[in-house]
Amino acid sequence: MAIKDAVLAQLAVRFEVLLPHLNERQRRLALATEARLLGHGGVRAVARIAGASESTVRRGVFELEAGGELLAEGRIRRPGGGRKTATELDPGLLPALLGLVEPDERGDPMSPLRWTTKSLRRLAAELTRRGHRVSPVTVGRLLRENGFSLQANAKTLEGDQHPDRDAQFHYINDQVKVFQAAGEPVISVDAKKKEMPGQLPNTGREWRPKGEPVRVEDHSFFTGPKGETAIPYGVYDLAADTGWVSVGVDHNTSAFAVATIRRWWQARGQLDYPAATRLLITADAGGSNSYRYRGWKAELAALAADTGMAITVCHFPPGTSKWNKIEHRLFSHITMNWRGRPLTSHEVIVNAIASTTTRSGLRVRAELDTRSYPLGVAISKARMKALPLEPYKARGSWNYTLHPAPLITTEPSPPGSGPTSAVQGRRKVLDMLDDPGLTGMSATELDDVTARPAPAQEAERERRCFQQRGGPRRKAAADHGKPLFTGRDRILLTLLYLRQVCPQRVLAEMLEVTDRVISPVITETRRLLDGHKVKVEPTTLLFTDPDQLIGFLDTGVLPARSRTSLPEELCDPALTGMSRTDLQELIERLAPRQAAFVEGRRHTQRGRPRQPGTRGGVFAQKITDPERVLATVLFHRRVCTGEVLAELFRVNRSTIGNAFRDVRPLLDADGFHLPPAPFKHHTAESLLASIAATKQPS
Template sequence: MAIDAETLRQVTTRFEVLAPHLNERQRRLALAAEARLFGHGGVRAVARAVGVSETTVRAGVFELERGDDPLPVGRVRRPGGGRKSLTEHDPKLLPALLALVEPDERGDPTSPLRWTTKSLRHLADELTRQGYPISAPTVGRLLHRNGFSLQANAKTLEGDQHPDRDAQFNYVNEQVREHQQSGEPVISVDAKKKEQLGLLPSGGREWRPHGEPVKVVDHSFFTGPNVEQALPYGVYDLTRDTGWVNVGVDHDTAAFAVASIRRWWQARGHLDYQQATRLLITADAGGSNCYRFRLWKAELATLAAETGLTITVCHFPPGTSKWNKIEHRLFSHITMNWRGRPLTSHEIVVQTIAATTTRTGLRVDASLDPGDYPLGITITAAQLQALPITAHAWHGAWNYTITPPIPGSVPPPTTDSTTALQKRAQNLHRLADPRLTGMTRDELDQLAGELAADQAAQTEKRCYQQRGGPRRKSPGAGAAMLLTAADRVLVTVIYLRQICSQKVLAELLAINPTSIGNAIADTRTLLEQRKHIIGPTRLRCNSASQLSDFLDGSTRPAPAVLLPDLLTDPRLTGMSRQQLSDLLDQIRLPHDAQVEHRRYHRRGRHPLPGTRGGIFKQKLTDPERVLAAILYHRQACTRQALADLFQVSPRTIGNILIDIRPLLDQAGYQPTSATIRYRSAAALREAIGNDTPT
């Protein structure tokens, strides 16, 4: 039957109106119903009139003829319809994807994705490289389907915890509760992060006119040669919810920390607690208020003497500073208050801190502390013992009480920086005595002047390596060195002459032994480069008091027998000193080759150009190592006696014996047994030293 054009036009019009409102299946069934009404040729006629494929219309006719049940609401196709998913086509795809994002395995060790960000695009590229073509959106759908999502780091791990961590928290809480119930002040103290001043980028955002942000420098790590810094040290009153911040300009030392507490007490504490007799300080275990610092305790003793308060200090266990109340009750609000605002001056820092408030009633006062707090102030062990400190029964290192001195008693040792510097300068002048240095003061000054340029270059090189680039401050703008260049030469000469140990020098000059050791190591290298030989003397001082007495002329230590003169005695070595010298010359080259061979295997390569075998020397020189091996193999003394004589461990002596014995065998040395075996260093010194000429 022929289908007239008017009928087909009506079909076209109907579907132009209905098509936007029909889904895929509804449109197909509607076209099939029209085609069945036309009879033979209806499929082709409807398809051409509407502009669809005859296959689509024919598929709808077959569905109507089969009498399929209607689909559930919301479905267009029956379950299983459409293209199969990639995981069904390739079951290995999903395990390969999960292996890349597995948190424990961290991916294939040979895959370049192991060390890159695991973004969807990177994951898709890596799967494609492994033979699983896939797009980034598909990777995202598979990850979400398998329980993955974008996750940030969660700061929940605290590292190794001290076994008494929780018990110390309970103890601190008990101390706080007891002081608060008695009406005594309880404060939490800590130093905030050091801030550089200038037009530097600051985290956070602040409301400003559109398109007018505050312009700051793009590299905050370099602000010029004379950059100023602000060091906020906070004191938070746990009872009154008030804060005091002392903004320093020099160094964050223990003296600065206690000075901040002193300024809080003078400005606020004595007004808020007029009847106070005690003060409880809670602090973390590190920083300028570290429980190990002697200066911190000495300064607190001075504060207790000034205020008449009994000061109790409770430190939080190491690694738990975030539990300190001041961190989240004061410092966090200060940080939020100056967000998005460059700190260009100390006045802005002080005013911004003082303007910090909270809805719960926090009030903060701030002041600028222009005082100097130099580094290098040392409290000796004797001065620490003199302090009125009482350790608590529970963890006395973390919990202790400092009482004010009783009227009429000896006051605690002063820690005034000016006095300490003056006393150090006096002792350095005394150490330049020709009896100690072996040269006149003019000769010592001439040696210091000769090494001054090399010392400056050495210091500049070390600072360059430490900071990783050129200097950021002009010369002299940083902290002053504990020892001048001439002082470093002086202490090195004293040490190389073996008059006293580094520990004695550190105690006499009130400087950390590490600083003394570094100064000697640096200067010793320069002396060797210039072929200056500083020989030992027989004068020995075993304590700072003994050295001071000698310089005062009150006593003179007995001359010590030099160790080489003592141990090269023919009665111990079984040969004359000339024979021993010839044996040492014969062994020197094989021993140097042995040492270099061992160092090569340790470093795994040849030494870099310009290196000189390190700064710190061996504990024993090469002749001393050979001498120790000879004495041991002759059974002249025990291994422990040798360790005591050379002031090393028995294990070091054992390693020396392992290294030197093959060299002695190669040189044809045949040891003969000694007539006497000394089992202690004292017995050997007493027997041989008394007969050794001085």
């Protein structure tokens, strides 16, 4: 019997209203119910009207006829239905996955994932390689089910902490409270990251018309060494909530750091604290204000003498500079203020810093410092000892006070408070060294020698500057970046060295520069003098100490020679255990081999021949090759300690140690062996007294 069209139409209306609100099982049972009510042909009719398959409707009919227990609320299938999980199909999948991603990285140590990014795709590929076929989606689901998630690195490890870290923090806090309670100024100082002016990208974003971003260079290294440098050094007043920033253009030296503090005091500090008698500076442990730098303390001493204030400095322990107040009360706001904006020039940098404000009332003043602060300037030991420096009993290297006493120095060139006076002091030393008794020529002859290589000197300087800049000059030459020594000064220093008046160390100490400044000057100038056929004859003078040289210039008295007869005395058979003839034969046999062995080893280390002026060049060795053999023989017999031999030969302990290391293998190769001495001397006086006792007649 055919089903009437009116019944089918009513059925279609019911399905349209009801089926969208039913789940899979409910829809199947509802369709099966209607099909049973329609009788023969009901399955096909219901399937056609509902848009379902006849098998789905027929399966629902079978479920109704079979009856059975009702499913739990919320379930549409009986337990155990559906496809099995990946871990059920492959029990070894999850352990293999955890072995790849857990921190201890268990499993195959040669896995490529040990050294690469552990993305879902790479993890799935590695698991498939190991025989566990799995998709990246399944890997992600398994990781989330086992408590894994995407995480970035957490900056929580501070490394090894200094044992006095907490004690220093408490001390700084107490000092700040004491100074602020007394109305004395307390400042925090540090240097901000160097910036390179130009159309370069700067992190951050700012509001601009849509589609009109600021155009900057794709890669900042295009600027390279041609670019100028901006060095912001800041001073933050903790009580007034004000900042001062000097933007330098030369080098971040201790002189630049103290010059910034000086400018802050002259412009703001003395106005805000007219009755101040003390100043507290908190600074980190490194950089231009490092607690190790003599220049930092010498410049602060000059500032204390000029201002009449006692300057107390408290350094934060190494690795804790982020706790310095200036970092998060001044520098962080400056960075936020110029975010997303290219720092095209020094003027832009200064204006961006000066416009930095906060809702709490921060005010900042910035100025451009175009003065020169050359590298290589040093402070002599004598001047350092003369500073009015008072280290505190607790952690004196971090906490100290520089009193406003006048600077007392034993040097002929007392440095002043700034770069200008330092140059003047260095000029006095150079004028003092320009003595015919040292140079071996009159002032006219020295001027003539200076004029001959002058064009080549200037050309060499331009070549060196061209190489450092990476290109030609972008502006005319000026006083900025002026070298420490003029062309005539370089000739003078080289002549003194080639005439063997004194070593480079003495020149560096007297001029208060580092060895890295003196050595290139002499090397370059010596090459120019050789090219112009300038002959330099050595002198009989030799000064190993600045005081000896100054004393000779003042009095004309030469220093007494020492260690002339010492090797002969140490050759005593009572010490060496062998006759003088046998000792001389041993020295003649081993000394050339020792020198060749040392030269071969150092040639391998250098990878090239020696430069002029080194071993066997301008100055004699501190200890000769025969003396090295003699010292090793004495040490082999245990006549005395290495410290005693170093004192007797007037060299340091490492030089004697190197002699032992070079000669001892040669003695062993020759089968040299002597019984130990009956007594071992631990002082030089005891050894010399024993030699004198053997010479006395019985």
